[in-house]
Amino acid sequence: MSHAQHRLGTWIGWGFFADLASALALTFGYMFSRPVTMQYPDQEKWLPYPRYRGHHYLNRDETGEIKCVACELCAKICPCDCIEVVPYEDENGKRHPIKFEIDTARCLFCGLCEDACPADAIALGQQYEFSSFSSGDLVIGRDDLLTKPHKAVTGGGVVAARLNTKKDVLVETKETQGYNWWRNIRRT
Numbered sequence: 001m002s003h004a005q006h007r008l009g010t011w012i013g014w015g016f017f018a019d020l021a022s023a024l025a026l027t028f029g030y031m032f033s034r035p036v037t038m039q040y041p042d043q044e045k046w047l048p049y050p051r052y053r054g055h056h057y058l059n060r061d062e063t064g065e066i067k068c069v070a071c072e073l074c075a076k077i078c079p080c081d082c083i084e085v086v087p088y089e090d091e092n093g094k095r096h097p098i099k100f101e102i103d104t105a106r107c108l109f110c111g112l113c114e115d116a117c118p119a120d121a122i123a124l125g126q127q128y129e130f131s132s133f134s135s136g137d138l139v140i141g142r143d144d145l146l147t148k149p150h151k152a153v154t155g156g157g158v159v160a161a162r163l164n165t166k167k168d169v170l171v172e173t174k175e176t177q178g179y180n181w182w183r184n185i186r187r188t
């Protein structure tokens, strides 16, 4: 082996060693950092960001009246045809929905219904825990939609939580702010 070949071999060896040292540094860095596995749903819960599109809800106006004027625009624009609105007129000639149902089993949570609504009546909120063994349970009516959680004000963190199996596998949380899980993962 010539001297030049020997030097080249030495530099390649050092290159591999530097690569190995960098990988080991990353491994040890993760070994001694906070675990990123979320203990959901027993001990921890993810708070969605305000922009998250979860379960729909219907808004009321300042007098407590449902804002929806039953124009059916949301039903028309829905690509899944999963909204059903049946209008009626009250004694003052105002339109409201006598029936307003969303089949959340078919919904793809695109948010088009929220965008199309001229009355700021429908929106997609922060709730994401509504799975069921029966698709019939996922058809949600007007009165239930009026009680669903609205959009998160803050969010994007992990908080301590407690599983409550007596309430249909819901998670109760006592905190509103949590630690930044993404920052831990991305190591920024």
Ligand code: SF4
Pocket (backbone or CB within 6 Å): 074, 077, 078, 079, 080, 081, 082, 083, 102, 106, 107, 108, 109, 110, 111, 112, 113, 114
């Ligand atoms: S989010 Fe999209 S798919 Fe779901 S009900 Fe609204 S328009 Fe339809």
Ligand code: SF4
Pocket (backbone or CB within 6 Å): 067, 068, 069, 070, 071, 072, 073, 074, 075, 085, 116, 117, 118, 119, 120, 121, 122
């Ligand atoms: S929720 Fe909005 S778009 Fe849908 S029927 Fe009511 S007012 Fe119209």
